[in-house]
Amino acid sequence: MSRTTRGIALALVGLGLLIVGGCAKTAPVQSRAPSRAAGVVLTGEGAPSRVQIVVASDGMATPKQAALELQRLVEKATGVRWAVVNTPSDDAFQVVVGPHPLAEEAGIRTEELPPEGFRMRVQGRRLFLIGQDTAGDPWDLHWMRACRTGTLSAVVEFARQFLDARWVMPGVDGEVVPRLGKLMIPTELDFQGAPFFRSRRITLGATPAEARWMRFNRLGWSQVTCFWHNWYQTISPEVYGKEHPEWFAMVNGARRLHLREEGMGGQLCVSNPEVVRKMAEIAVENFRKYPGWTMFSLSENDGGGHCECSSCRALDVEEWHPGKPSLSDRFARFANRVREAVGDRAPGMKLGYMGYHQGELPPVKTRLLPGIAVEDIHNGYDKRFHQPAARARHMQVLKGWRAQCPEVVLTTYFHGMAAWSLPMFSPEALADLIQTAAEFPSSLGVYVGMGGAQAAFGTQGNEFFLAAELMWNPKQKVAAILRDYNRAAFGPAAEAVGAYFDLIRRAHDRAAGEMKVMHDETVDEGWIFSTYDPIRLQADAFLQKAQALVASTDAATRRRVRMATDGWEWTKIQVDTLTGLRRYKADPSAENARVMLDLVKRREAFCAAHAGPGDYTVSVPEIRMADRQRALSVGPGEYEARISGKRKSARVPLFSGRLGGDDLWEGVPWGKAAIAGPMVRTDDGQPYAVATTVRLLADDERLYLRFDIREPRMDRLVSAIAQRDGPVWNDDAVEIFLDPANHRKTCYHLLVNPTGAVADLRHLGDRAEISWDAGATVATRRGKEGWEVVATISYAALDVKATPLPGDVWSANFARAHRAATPSANLAWSPTFGLFYKPERFGELIFEAVEKPSP
Template sequence: MKRFVVFLLALSAAQALTLVDKGASKYTIVVSAQASPSEQRAAQELQRFVEEMSGARLPVSADDKPVRGPMVLVGDSAALRQQKLQVPFDKLGPEGFVLQASGNHLVIAGGRQRGTMYGVYTFLDQLGCRWFTREVSRIPKLPTIAVTRYAQPEIHKPAFEYREPFFFEAWDKDWAARNRTNGNHAQLDASTGGKLQYYPFVHSFYELVPPKEYFPEHPEYFSLIDGKRRTERGQLCLTNPDVLRVVIARVEAWIKEHPDATIFSVSQNDWEGWCECDRCRRVEMEEGGQHSGPLLRFVNAVAESIGQRHPDKLIDTLAYWYTENPPLRVRPVKNVRIRLCPIGICVSHSFGQCPRSAYFYKNLQAWSKITNQLYIWHYNTNFSHYPMPFPDFDELAADIPLYKQHGVVGLFMQGAYAAGGGGEASELRAYVIARQLWDASTKVEQAVQEFLEGVYGPAAGPMRAYFDLLHGEVRGPGGRHLWIFNVPDYSAGFRSKAAELFAKAEAAAGDDATLRRVRKAKLPLEYYGVLRDTEFDVHGSQWGPADLASLKPRALDLIARMRTFGIQSIHEGQELARDEKRYNEMTSVPLFTIENGQWRADVVPELNARVVRLIDKSTGRDTMRRFPPGEGAYPFVGGQVASVHTDYYAKALDVTWNVDTQSSERLVLLGQCANGLRIRRIFELNAAGLHTSTVVENAGQTPVSAALQVRAEYTPGDIDKASMSFTRINGQRVEQAFITPNHEPTDKYTWNGGEKPSREWKLLQGGGQPLFVRFQDEQVGRTYLSWTAKSRAGAQFLLWSPEKTLKPGETLKLDADYGAVRP
C-alpha cells in the first residue's frame, strides 16, 4: 500500500506539471553551452512548436547562465546533473532518450548525436503533433499544455538502428528528422545529427574493379561464364587472390575520400553472371551449393583486413537474387552487415502467412541464426510502374514487426525514388513506414487514418473508402497476390467503383489545396485505366489496342497532368518523355492468320515474327501466354518467337522481317540482320498444332558466329496444379510440379548434354489437355525452361541450336512443333 501511495503522489506531481497555462508559461528551455548541433535544433524545434500550439514562446538559455523558475532540460547539461537524476546515457546509444518529470522540471535528454532531438519530437508527437508530408502537418491548438506522464522515466530507443524510407518525398531534411529517420539518402546534415551514411550505396563490384581498367590485362579478375571471361552482365572472380588485393586497396581509398561514411559496400552487380571457374564452384559446393558462399568468404576477408586499421567502419554486402540463400558454413564477421533482399515475395500478404513467400521466410530465419546484425532491403512499390495501385499496407503492418522479432537491426524500404516523386501513395507509405521503423508496434490502421484525415480533411471519408476498396482486392480468401514488377489484374468492377469514390472526394474537398491533393492521389487509378486499355488484340487484320484514336490523347493528357505535379518518371530508370514518345508513336501493326479445322495461328511480323495467338479450336483456348500491357517489353512479349545471337550469352540481333508467301495454312517470313545473317521462318498448321522451321544463313562474305534460338510461352492453366515432364537423352524420366513448398513461385533450368530433354517436353496443365513442344535432338545444343506464377502465370520452353561459326553460305536450322496432346 505504501508503494502505491508513493506512486500516486509522484503521478500527482507529474499531473501538476503545466508547461503552458492559457497561453502563458513560466518555463525556460535549457541546453548545455556545449550542446551538439542536434541538441540546439531540439531546443529550437521545441520552442517553435510549443509556441505554434499554445502561443507561448519559451525562452532558450544555455546552462552557463542562471535560470529562475521551472525548466525544460533538453539534453545533458550541468543544470540536468544538478537534479541528480540517474539518466542512463551510457545505455541510450546515439539515438535513445529519456522523458522524465523531476519536481516541476521536464527532462528530455538522450544521445548527443540524435537522441535528444528525437526525444523532443517524441514529446511533441505525444502532444498530437504530426508531420505528414513536407507541406502538410498537424499542430494541435493547445492553449494549456499539461504534462500528465513521466512520473516514472520513459526510456525510448528506436526499433531499428538504420531506418530509411527510400521515397523522394521522404528525403526532405525537416520531414526526415521530425519523423525520426536516419537513412543515407535523406538530406540530413550536422544540424540533425547526421545520418547513417554509405559509400557507395550498392552494386559496387565494377566500381571496386573497373572493367575498363583491369579487363584488358587481367580478364581472370572477372566471371567465367559459358567458358569465357566476361564483363557484360558479369561479376568478379571471388576466389582470385589478386581481386581481393585490389578490392581491399580500393576500399582503403574510399575510406580516405569519404571519412564521414560508416558503411562501405562490397556488393554484387545488379544482375546474375556469377563466376563458374573451378575454384568458385568448389567453394560453392563446400557451402552447400550456394552462390552466397564465395561472396561471403570474399567479403569477410575484405572486412577482416579493413577492420584491423578502421575498427569503426563496416562492410556491407547483399543476400540478393542468386545469393539470397545462406551459405552452409561461413558466417559473417562482426564488422559485416548483410542486407537480405526479399525481391521475389508477394507484397500483398505477410511473408509469414503467404505460401508464395514461404521460401523467403525460411531464408530470413536462416540468416537471422548466423548473424545478429542483419539488415533488410525491402520493396514498397511497383518498379515497372510507379503509379500502379499497390495495396501493400497489410503486408507492411505484419512484416515490419516480423523483422523485429527475427533480430533485424536495419531496414531500407525502397519505394518510388525518382526525382519529383509521385509514386502511388508515396507520401502516405513513407509516413506510415517511418512510424513503424521507429516503433514496430505502431498501429498501421490508425496511422493511415490520421494521415488521410490530416491530408484530405473533409474528403478523408471517400479517400478511406478507396483505400479499403483497393486493399479489398488482395484481402480474404482468394485475395490476389502482388509483386513488384508485374501488372495486376484487378477485378472487373474495381475501376468504376474507385472512380465513383474519387468523384465524391473531389466534391467534398473544401479548398483548392485539398482538391489538388485528391487529384494527385487519383492519378494512379487513371494510369491503371490507360495501361489496361493499351492491351493489344486482334482487330480484323491488325494487332493493337481496341480504341487507339481515343487512347492516345487520353494518355498524353494524363502525362501532361503528371508533369504539373512535378512527376518526372513513372518507371524505374526511365524519364516521363519516354512514355510520351511511346504513346505518340503507338500504332496497330499488320497481323497474318493461318488456319485449319483444328487450329488458328496469328503471326505479327513487326513483333519479331511473333506468333501472338495459337488457338485450339476444340476448346477455344489460346495456348500462348498473353501478358498484360505494360509488363516486360510489351508488346514484344509472349507467344512463340525466334532470335539469332552470336553465342548463348549474347543479346539477340536486330532483325527486319518481311512476308515472303502466305496460304491458308502456311506462312513464310524472311528476316535480315545487319551483320549479313539472313533468316527464314516457316509456319505450318497440321492436326496436332503448329510446325515452325527456322533457318539462319550467312549471306555475307566473311564468317559469322551464330546461335539460333526458338522459344514459346505457354499458359499453364491453374499453376498450382501444373507440372512439366520429359525424358532426358540419357534416358532419365523427369516429372516436376511447378509450385513446391518453400520455393519461390518462379524458377528456371538449363539442360545440356545428356541432361537435355529428348524430342519432346510436355506441360501438364492444371485442367485441360497437356501441351507439348517437339523437336529433333540433333538440331538442339541446349534447352532452357522458365516458369512463373507471378501476374499471369506462364511457362517458357526454349531451344538453342549449337553455337557455330557460319562460313559464307552455311546455315543453321531448328524445327519445332507446338500443340496439344489429344485424348
C-alpha cells in the first residue's frame, strides 16, 4: 500500500466514515456520515423522556435476540436501559427492531432486502432496524441449521456507528463498548447494508462466546455449502470393497480396498458408471432424509492414491506438477455425470466438490453443469503471496475457476500446515485473496482457516478481524481496518502494539520470500529462525512500552495487551525449543539433553497455563497438531532417558551351527528366545493397551525374529499393499531396525504387513536406499486375536563379515504401526519420542553364547 493510500485510509477511520458492505447484486443505500453536531438525541441532555425497543411478539428468534442485544449495548454505553416492548407507548421514541407492522407502514419491507441485508432508517419519532431473517437460533452456527440474521446485523451496525462498539475476540474481554455521555443519530439516517459474499466462515470452536463473536462480526451464510471429503462416508471400500472391488481405485495394478486413518485413501474409480449411479442414489436419499441439506459433497478422500486404470487416465488432460497428472477433468466429468443421474429427483439440491491437490487446476475440456459448485483451495498463501511464481499460479487457479464455474467458494488455510500458533502476520496476502475473489460475480463465499478449532487471538487476532471485515465488504482498506482493530483492542497502546505486529509482518514477509514451499504444502522450519530471532529486542521493547501505556487503563484493555505479550513470550519459547532440538539432533549429549529438558518443561508449563476454556492467547490444539505433524520430541521422556544413560537391552541367545529347518514356526526353539517388549507408545514412552512383543535368537549365519502382535479388531486390519517395496508403512505393519556397527551411520530397515508384503531399505545417514535387498525369509499368519511374523536375516545381508561374538552389541529397534486402532498408534520397543527412525534412541542387542538345543 502506498503512503498516500495508507494516509487516506487512516484519515477515514479518524473521521468515523465506516463504509458498510454492499451486495454483489444489490447496491446499498449509503448513509450520510454520522453527525455529532445535530440530530436525534436518544440519551443524555435533550433526549426523549422515554425510548422503547419495539419487537413483534410473534416474530422469529433473531429479532427478539437482536432487541435484547440492543438494550444491553445501549445500557453498557450510556447507563440508560431502554424497555423492550411488543406494543409501544404513543409518547415514546420507538426503536423498531425486526419485521413489524410499523415497518410495513413506513414502507420498509424485508422482502425488498437482499439475503442477510438490513436497513437503518429514521422516520419521525421512530428508528427502524430491520433485517432479512429466517427461522432458527441466531447463535447456532451449525453449517446446515444456521439461519439468516439480517436484523442482528442492523443492531451490530447501529452499535458500531453510534456506540463505537467493536468485538475484537470472543468473550467478555473481547467486547469493547466505550462509555458515552450522549447518544445521537442523524435526523435523516437512511442506511442499507448487506454482505458481499453469501457465505462467510472462519475456523473457530463452537462455544457460545465464539458463536457470539462470529455473529457480531457478521459472519454467516445465506446459502448452505458442503465440500468436505466425502467418498469414504458414502462409497467406502470397507462397505463395498468385497462385493464391488471394481468401484475403487486401481494403483500399481491392484484395487485399493482399504482406508487409511481418518478416511484417507480408498479413492473411487470415477470412470465407472456404476459408481456414478451409486453416488447419485446416495445423494438423492440423503436429500430426502435431510431436506435442509441443500448441497451434497462429491469431494474425494484426502491422502491421494487415485485410480490409474486406463479409463480414468484417459480423462486426464494436463500435468498438475511435473510427473503428476492433473485430475481436474476426471473430477469435473464425474460431477457432471452424477448431476445428470440425480436429475429432478432432488429439487433445489446442488452438488459441490473441492478443486484440491491433483484436482486443483480448473478443468480444460469439461464444462461444469449448472447446479455444481466448487471450493478452490489456497493453503499457505501467506508465504506464496511473496513468491512471484507461486502467487501467479494461485491467481491463475482462482481466476480460472471463477471464469468457468457459476459458484465458487474460496477456502484458505491461510498459514498452511499447523505452525505452533506463532504470529505470522500477512494482511496484504489475506486481502489479495479475498479482494481478488470479489472481482468475480461467481464468488459465492470465503472460508478462512487460521490454525485450529481454538483461536489464537494473542498471535493472530488482527487477522481474524481483518478476514471478517473483508468478507463483509472487500472494498475496505486494509490499513483502516487494522488501525480500527488496534484502537479498539489496545486503547492507549494501539500504536505500540500495532508497531509490534508490523515488525512481525516485515520479518515474516522477508522470510516468506526466501522459503521453499512444496506443492504438498510442507515448508522447512528454517523460516522460523530467520523471522523471529533478529527482531527479539525490538519486539520486547514495543510490548514493554505497550504494557506501560495501559498500566492505568481498564482491566480488559490490560488483559488484551497482556495476551499479545504472552503470545510473543510463547513465540520465543517455541523458537528456543526448535533451536535446542537442532543442537540435540546434531549432538545428543547429556548436556544438550538437560537444556532440552528445561525447554520442554517451560513449554509445557506455558501450554498448561493457556489451555483452559476462554483463553485465546494461543491455540494449544494447533500446537499439539504441529508437534504430531513434525514428530517433535517435546515430552521429557527422551531427555530424561538420555541424562540417565539407560537404554533398552535384550540378551540374544547365540547358538553354534544352524537353528531349525524350513519350518520357522515350529522348527526353531522360540522358547529359549530373548523377549523384547511389550512395545510402548513411541511418542511418550507410555504403556499401550494392546501388546506387541518380539522374540530373538541367533546362530552362526543369521538373526531370527518372531513378532507376536495382539489385535482385538482383526476385522479392521489394514493390509492393502501387496507389491514388494510398496508403501507398507501405510498398512498395519511391523518394522525392524538393525545397526550392527552400533555407530548410527548405517541402519538396515525391514517392514512387513499382515499379508507378508515386504519393504526393505538401507539408511545411510539421512539418505535411504530402497534398492537394498535384505534377502530375508518372511512368513506371516493370522489368528482370532492377532497376527504373527517370523523373519530371518543373514549377517551377510547386513554387511557383517563374521558371526557375532559373545558380548558383541548391536543397536536395534522394533516398531509397530497400529492402523486398525482409532486413532492409529505408533509403538516401539525403545521409544523414539518421534519418528521411528531415530538411531540415537535405539536399544541394544547383546549376544551371549548358549548350547545348541538337542534335536
